[in-house]
Amino acid sequence: MDNMPNPLWCFREQQSAEMFLDDGVETVTSVEQKKVEKSIQEVMSVYKQIHSLPQPTLLREQHYQYLKKGLRHLSDAYECLDASRPWLCFWILHSLELLQEPIPAAVASDVCQFLARCQSPTGGFAGGPGQHAHLAPTYAAVNALCIIGTDEAYNVIDREKLLDFLWSVKQPDGSFVMHVGGEVDVRSAYCAASVASLTNILTPKLFENTTNWILSCQNWEGGLSGVPGLEAHGGYTFCGTAALVILGKEHMLDLKALLRWVVSRQMRFEGGFQGRCNKLVDGCYSFWQAGLLPLLHRALYKEGESELSQQRWMFEQQALQEYILLCCQNPTGGLLDKPGKSRDFYHTCYCLSGLSIAQHFGNMDNHYEVILGKEENRLAPTHPVYNICPEKVAQALQHFLRMPVPEVSRQPGGSGEDRPSDAAAASSSADLQS
Amino acid sequence: MQSVHHMLSKSVRREAAVSLFFLRLHIPDPQIHPYNIMSPTVFYRKEWADLEPVPQDDGPNPVVKIAYSEKFSDVYDYFRALLKNDEKTERAFALTADAIDLNAANYTVWHYRRVLLQALSKDLKEEMKYITNIIEEQPKNYQVWHHRRMVVEWLNDPSEELQFIADILSQDAKNYHAWQHRQWVIQEYKLWDNELEFVENLLEEDVRNNSAWNQRHFVISHTTGFSDPAVVEREIQYCLNQIRKAPHNESAWNYLKGMLQDRGLSSQPGLLERVLELKETHCSPYLLAFLFDCYEDALENIAQKEKVEEEEQKETLRKALEICQLLAQEKDTIRKEYWEFLGRSLRNKYGNGTLSDELHPTNVLVI
Numbered sequence: 001m002d003n004m005p006n007p008l009w010c011f012r013e014q015q016s017a018e019m020f021l022d023d024g025v026e027t028v029t030s031v032e033q034k035k036v037e038k039s040i041q042e043v044m045s046v047y048k049q050i051h052s053l054p055q056p057t058l059l060r061e062q063h064y065q066y067l068k069k070g071l072r073h074l075s076d077a078y079e080c081l082d083a084s085r086p087w088l089c090f091w092i093l094h095s096l097e098l099l100q101e102p103i104p105a106a107v108a109s110d111v112c113q114f115l116a117r118c119q120s121p122t123g124g125f126a127g128g129p130g131q132h133a134h135l136a137p138t139y140a141a142v143n144a145l146c147i148i149g150t151d152e153a154y155n156v157i158d159r160e161k162l163l164d165f166l167w168s169v170k171q172p173d174g175s176f177v178m179h180v181g182g183e184v185d186v187r188s189a190y191c192a193a194s195v196a197s198l199t200n201i202l203t204p205k206l207f208e209n210t211t212n213w214i215l216s217c218q219n220w221e222g223g224l225s226g227v228p229g230l231e232a233h234g235g236y237t238f239c240g241t242a243a244l245v246i247l248g249k250e251h252m253l254d255l256k257a258l259l260r261w262v263v264s265r266q267m268r269f270e271g272g273f274q275g276r277c278n279k280l281v282d283g284c285y286s287f288w289q290a291g292l293l294p295l296l297h298r299a300l301y302k303e304g305e306s307e308l309s310q311q312r313w314m315f316e317q318q319a320l321q322e323y324i325l326l327c328c329q330n331p332t333g334g335l336l337d338k339p340g341k342s343r344d345f346y347h348t349c350y351c352l353s354g355l356s357i358a359q360h361f362g363n364m365d366n367h368y369e370v371i372l373g374k375e376e377n378r379l380a381p382t383h384p385v386y387n388i389c390p391e392k393v394a395q396a397l398q399h400f401l402r403m404p405v406p407e408v409s410r411q412p413g414g415s416g417e418d419r420p421s422d423a424a425a426a427s428s429s430a431d432l433q434s
Numbered sequence: 435m436q437s438v439h440h441m442l443s444k445s446v447r448r449e450a451a452v453s454l455f456f457l458r459l460h461i462p463d464p465q466i467h468p469y470n471i472m473s474p475t476v477f478y479r480k481e482w483a484d485l486e487p488v489p490q491d492d493g494p495n496p497v498v499k500i501a502y503s504e505k506f507s508d509v510y511d512y513f514r515a516l517l518k519n520d521e522k523t524e525r526a527f528a529l530t531a532d533a534i535d536l537n538a539a540n541y542t543v544w545h546y547r548r549v550l551l552q553a554l555s556k557d558l559k560e561e562m563k564y565i566t567n568i569i570e571e572q573p574k575n576y577q578v579w580h581h582r583r584m585v586v587e588w589l590n591d592p593s594e595e596l597q598f599i600a601d602i603l604s605q606d607a608k609n610y611h612a613w614q615h616r617q618w619v620i621q622e623y624k625l626w627d628n629e630l631e632f633v634e635n636l637l638e639e640d641v642r643n644n645s646a647w648n649q650r651h652f653v654i655s656h657t658t659g660f661s662d663p664a665v666v667e668r669e670i671q672y673c674l675n676q677i678r679k680a681p682h683n684e685s686a687w688n689y690l691k692g693m694l695q696d697r698g699l700s701s702q703p704g705l706l707e708r709v710l711e712l713k714e715t716h717c718s719p720y721l722l723a724f725l726f727d728c729y730e731d732a733l734e735n736i737a738q739k740e741k742v743e744e745e746e747q748k749e750t751l752r753k754a755l756e757i758c759q760l761l762a763q764e765k766d767t768i769r770k771e772y773w774e775f776l777g778r779s780l781r782n783k784y785g786n787g788t789l790s791d792e793l794h795p796t797n798v799l800v801i
Contacts, residue, residue, distance in 0.1 A: 014767070021682040021718075028607065029642035071497055078500045082510075083540040088498040110495040117493055129491045130514055131542040181545050183580040220651050220692030226610065229617050231648040233610065257695070263772040264684070271768075277644040278685050279608065307778035314772045 006372065008056075009319040010044050010271060010326070018268040029278050036280050039339050040270050043327050056325035058355070058377040059333065063348065064101050066333030067092050070345055071107065083127030083134075086118055086141035091349035093147045097389050098352045098379045108148045115141045116156045122168070123161030133165050134179040139191035142198055146396040147388050154399050160406040163201045166192050167408055174209025185226040186217050190239035193246040194386055198393070200400035202246075211249045214240045218253055221277065222261030232261055234275040234288040241295050242385045250299045259300075262292045263314055271319030272327070272338075273354075282337045283328040283347050286354020287387065290315055294357065294384035311368045317358040321372035324355045356382045363390075481525055487511035488518055506536050517546065522553040531564075538568065544577045548584060558589050566598060573602050579611045583618060595619040600632070607636060608645045617652060629653045641676050644685045651689065660693055666702070669693055674708060678716060687720035691727060699724075699731040719766040722757050726776075729754035733784050751784050 009015075019037050022030035047056075071092045074081075081088060089111055096103060103111075117129040118141060124133030125141035145153040169176045169188065176188035189210050196202035217224040217240050223232025224240040241258070244250040265273045265285070273285035293313040301308055328335045328351045334343030335351035360381040361368040371378050383390045489511055492499060502510075509532045516526045530547040533540060551561060565582045572578055586592055596619065602612045620629060630653050636646040658665045673690040676683065694702055706728045713721055729750050736747045755777050762773035 018768070023680040023682055025641065025680040027640035027642050029640055072499060074498060074500045076501050076503050076506070079502060079506055079537055080539060082500055082502075082506075082537050083542065085498050085500075092498070106495075107497070110493075111497050113493050113495070114497045117491055126542070127540070129493075130488075130517070131540070132545060134541060178576075179541055179545075181548065182541060183576060183583075219648070220695075221648070221688055222692075227614060227617075229621075229652050230610070230614055231645050259772070263769050266768050268766070268768040276608070277688060278642045278683075279644070305779070307775055307782050309771060309775065312771050314775055316768045316771065319768060 006318065008322055009316065010322050011048060015269070020269070032280060033278075036338060037269050040281075040323075040327055043339050047326055056322060056373040056377070058325060058373070058379075059329050059331065060099060060376065062331065062333035063095070063329075063335070063352075064099060064333075066330075066343070067095050067099075067101075067345075067348065071096075071111075083131060084137060084140075085128045086115060086125055086137040086144060087127075088345055089115065089144040090140040090147075091345040093144050094382075094388060095345070095349050095352050097147055097392070098356055098382060100380050103148065108150060109152060111144060111148060112150070112152050112156050115145060119156065119158060119161075120165070121161075123158060123163070123165030132179055134182070135169060135176065135188045135191035136178060138162070138165070139194055142195040143386065143388050146198060146386075146392050149392050149395050154396070157199055159199050159201050159400075159403070162195065162199060163206075163406050163408060166196060166201070166206060170206065172209070174207075174211070174213035176210075186214060186224060186236045186240045186243070187226070189214055190243040193243040197246050198386065198396050198400065200397070200403060201406055203405060207247055211244065211247055211252065214244055215252055218258065222254065222257035222259075223265075224258075231276055234262075234265060234273065234285045237262065238288040238291055241292055245295055245299070245385055250295070251303055253299075255296060255299055255303065258292070259296050259314065262289055262296070265289045266315050266320070270323055270327070270338075271316065272323035273320070280338070281323070283324060283335060283354070284337065284350035286320055286324055286328075287350040287357065290320055290354050290357050291384050291387070310362075310366065312361055312370070313357070315358075317361075317370050318372055320358040321355060321370075321377075324351050324358075325373060325377070352379060353382050353387055355379055357384065482512060485512060485515045485519075485521075488514035490514070509533050509536055513543065513546075517542075522550055524554065526550055527554060527556065534568070538572050538575050539577060541577050544581055548581070551585075551588075558585055561585050562589070562594065566594075569598075569602065573606065573609055574611065576611065579615050583615060586619070592619050592623040592625065596625060596628075596632075603636070607640060607643050610645075613645050613649065616649075621656070626653060626657055630657075637676070641680055642683050642685055644688075647685045647689045651692065660696075666693070670702065670705065674712070677712065677721075681712075681716035681721070682718045684720050687718075687724055691724060695727075698735065699728045700735055719761060722761055722765055726754055726757040726761070729757070730780065733780070747784065751780065754780055 019041075020030060020033045022034065070088070074088070078088070093103065093111070115125065118125045118127070118131075118137065120126050120133035122133065124135070125138040126133050127137045142157065145156055166176075168180055169178070169182075169192070171177060171184065175184045175186075176192050177184050178188050178191075189207075193202070193207065193210075196206060213228075214224070216228040217226070217236065219225050219228075219230075219232050221232040223234075224237040225232055226236040237258070241250060241253065244253060264277070265275075266289070267274055267281045270281040272281040272283060273289035274281050275285050275288070290313070293315050297308060297313060324335070327339050328337070328347070330336055330343040334345070335348045336343045337347055341347075355377075356379040359369055359371055359377075359379060361370070367381075369378070380389050382388065383393045386393050487508070489507075509529065513529060513533050515521075516529065527547065527550045530543050530550065533543040534547070537543075550556070551558070562582075562585055565578060565585060569575075569578045569582060586595060596616070599612050599616045599619070602609055603616075606612075620626060630650070633646050633650045633653060636643055637650070640646070654660060654665065654669070660666055660669075670690065670693075673686050673693075676686040677690075680686070691699070694705075699705065706725075709721060709724060709728070713725070732750050733747065733754065736743065736750065758773045758777035758780070762770045762777070766773065
């Protein structure tokens with residue numbers, strides 16, 4: 001039984017008044033913004049003409065075929081992601097789990113074996129077999145394995161070596177480099193906190209000073225930057241905030257300023273989110289930005305905020321769903337940044353993740369849904385910290401919490417080739433056990 | 435072939451051997467394949483004959499298997515061989531350039547190139563030229579900027595940086611990596627002197643460039659700071675001028691608020707009045723939000739005064755709630771949920787004009 005179609009947000013009478021006002025001062029920013037708005041307007045108007053009764057449809061079957069194929073074979077256009085293959089596994093598996101499409105056991109096992117080949121002998125996962133370990137593919141691999149959620153998957157992860165790897169990229173100021181000899185930015189803290197918490201290798205010592213480093217990334221705009229001093233940016237804001245949630249320190253942010261910044265990133269005309277102030281809408285920010293609202297809702301609630309809604313996140317959920325369903329779907333499968341752009345698995349993952357966030361309010365105890373269009377558009381809920389389904393988070397935590405936290409065998413900040421003295425190793429083990 | 439070999443003349447045998455030799459190395463035999471026609475992507479020379487290429491170990495049932503071109507497979511098969519042998523030679527160094535050209539995001543290759551730069555004592559000035567070209571081609575890649583940073587550090591020579599970054603920004607004024615590199619160079623080598631001027635020029639070109647506004651904040655907070663009242667007044671003036679020119683530029687409003695929020699918006703005398711003036715002719719959702727923030731800050735301060743001006747507090751609260759409603763219902767409806775929450779929050783905190791918050795029913799925590 002389909003819902004009575006809600007009037008579409010984008011067809012409201014006042015919608016044209018929401019278009020960008022350049023005050024007669026044309027700059028690159030205003031010209032680009034107006035171009036995008038015009039193309040969105042065209043998409044909306046075509047849709048209105050074709051459909052007398054607007055019921056945006058998620059193209060499930062097309063997306064499923066696109067994902068199913070990509071999990072096995074990718075064209076040479078993907079050579080540029082040859083150092084990100086665990087990401088491809090995560091983006092595709094997560095998209096399939098959101099679509100509630102089962103992963104055949106044989107495929108799941110093949111993914112496990114492949115990711116095992118991506119695991120570095122010194123710990124952590126690399127972008128492909130034989131490459132060096134890097135926090136981003138490590139995050140992706142652990143998430144992908146948790147989505148699979150079999151013992152075979154969990155057993156791929158060498159927890160002791162993973163902890164060694166995290167120590168090897170830890171910096172004295174609390175930050176992490178993305179890989180040995182690599183760059184620092186707030187993504188690394190999120191990747192480290194995510195994998196450490198899921199696999200139960202997290203200790204306070206590992207994240208010493210990390211909280212303060214992340215906090216120093218919150219800037220005058222209210223959002224967070226990649227490193228202290230830079231512009232607030234949706235991807236980095238998500239990473240920093242989610243990392244702090246994992247560390248239990250999110251209350252140390254200026255939550256009100258962060259809330260103001262993120263809600264201001266929803267585009268009044270397009271309905272989707274931009275990554276930074278005065279930049280363009282992009283489907284992937286449907287997750288990085290909108291995903292912050294559940295995190296902030298919970299954080300404010302924990303701080304005693306009594307006036308929070310019990311039904312909705314603090315962003316326009318319907319407008320976001322419309323942007324994704326009307327503007328971000330490729331008719332032959334896959335999702336994308338904005339009309340005119342090509343599909344890819346990254347955007348497929350994050351547009352669908354954002355759609356899920358926009359559809360589901362609350363948690364297991366209090367759950368309220370807003371499904372635009374047919375009931376079949378409904379996706380599985382996603383966990384706003386890890387961005388895998390909440391059941392998979394719970395299952396992984398349950399599995400790994402039964403195991404003891406490994407003892408560290410390396411000192412922080414080294415390349416892994418430094419050998420600590422026995423005394424130093426012994427005293428750091430004692431710290432971890434407390 | 436072997437069975438008829440003895441029947442062929444010496445010169446023909448030599449020719450055949452040469453052909454086979456080339457074929458084993460996957461090189462187009464120049465006798466048979468004129469340059470570039472058959473396999474333009476394959477390029478190996480006999481200098482590589484001693485090295486056995488290492489194919490990628492994807493396992494028996496690969497997933498996310500990329501259909502690499504022949505050249506890609508070749509280059510990376512040899513790269514894996516070099517890595518395996520930990521080879522530190524000129525040819526290895528040359529190969530990293532090919533590997534990078536095929537996938538500039540392969541951080542393992544970049545790391546190896548840096549190892550080779552040191553091991554072979556390569557000319558770092560030449561490397562600067564190389565990385566300059568690569569960044570121009572691929573300015574949105576993490577690895578290329580990180581590599582440049584390493585080379586600049588090794589050379590301890592930032593002299594080209596500001597100009598180079600300016601050039602990249604002239605092509606994309608918001609490139610995040612470029613700004614990150616710029617901030618690193620400026621802080622590391624204390625190159626603050628001309629940066630405010632650089633920022634102002636960018637804002638002159640595009641007053642909506644939020645990265646430039648951020649850089650403005652960066653420069654000032656690391657030089658004069660925002661405590662000096664003369665600086666703050668100058669910045670307020672600057673903001674209001676930009677707002678007068680383009681009232682719907684969110685960046686200018688965000689900067690105004692961001693600069694003042696630590697001290698409190700009501701700490702700046704006369705500002706509220708100046709904004710109320712602008713409301714008549716230069717209104718925008720951003721102006722209204724700023725007014726709301728002023729009223730909220732005022733309420734914060736009123737609450738702290740011993741003698742509570744109940745009428746004053748009530749009036750300020752009324753004005754704040756009025757703006758919330760205006761924004762939620764009409765001027766900023768995309769943020770309706772947010773403005774309504776703020777309204778409820780404010781009413782809960784300052785409503786009913788009571789000092790004794792603990793007696794107010796809506797302060798009971800929802801458990």
